[in-house]
Amino acid sequence: MPGKVSALVLWLFVMNLGIALGAGLYEGRIVVPQWITSSPGAGAHWHADEARRDDTGLKFWAFVSTGPLTVLTIANLVAARRASGPLRFWWVGGAAVSLVERVSTFTYFIPTMVGLIDSPDSAEAVAAAARWANLNYARHILVVLAWIAALKAFSLLYQTRERQPGTGIR
Numbered sequence: 315m316p317g318k319v320s321a322l323v324l325w326l327f328v329m330n331l332g333i334a335l336g337a338g339l340y341e342g343r344i345v346v347p348q349w350i351t352s353s354p355g356a357g358a359h360w361h362a363d364e365a366r367r368d369d370t371g372l373k374f375w376a377f378v379s380t381g382p383l384t385v386l387t388i389a390n391l392v393a394a395r396r397a398s399g400p401l402r403f404w405w406v407g408g409a410a411v412s413l414v415e416r417v418s419t420f421t422y423f424i425p426t427m428v429g430l431i432d433s434p435d436s437a438e439a440v441a442a443a444a445r446w447a448n449l450n451y452a453r454h455i456l457v458v459l460a461w462i463a464a465l466k467a468f469s470l471l472y473q474t475r476e477r478q479p480g481t482g483i484r
Contacts, residue, residue: 320393321471324405327386328468331412331461334379338454341370342447350443360439365431371424379419387412394467401470408463415456423453 349365352358371380387409394405426446433439 317396320396323386323389323393324464324468324471327390327409327412328461328464330378330383330386331408331457331464334383335454335457335461337374337378338450338457342450342454345370346447346450350440350447358440358444360430360433360435360443362431362433362435362439365427369431371427380424383412384416387416390464397467397471401467404463404470405467408460408467411456411463412460415453415460418453418456422449 345368348368349361350358351361390405390409391413394402394409397405423446426442430439430443430446433442
């Protein structure tokens with residue numbers, strides 16, 4: 315059974331995934347539509363000035379997921395190795411899905427937004443921003459899957475402890 319530190323790492327992972335999911339959904343629904351606008355008469359436009367003003371990458375994401383979620387993902391991959399049975403399956407699964415999301419963030423989402431933030435309004439910028447926004451839905455799905463698996467692991471961790479009285483948190 316995982317020890318006290320491993321349980322804390324899993325708890326922090328569950329919390330951080332939940333925050334990242336909620337913030338990502340908010341950004342996608344409320345913030346991103348200000349960056350990419352479309353109207354029947356004017357067509358689609360990329361508003362780099364709005365994206366720079368919001369600067370969610372440096373003002374928010376760096377403190378929520380870029381650093382913390384990445385560290386927690388790696389820590390949970392390590393901690394989950396001590397678990398066994400269904401707990402290990404769900405814990406490793408959640409951390410592995412989160413790792414896929416983290417890799418996609420560092421290889422596509424961050425570099426693309428860094429390029430877009432200084433791009434003038436053009437058909438190419440609109441297409442790149444729209445592709446970024448659409449692929450962001452897939453990233454949300456990865457976070458949901460990682461969060462559900464981590465929640466399942468969290469519940470199994472405490473179910474296991476309840477079935478084995480006197481074991482407590484090591």
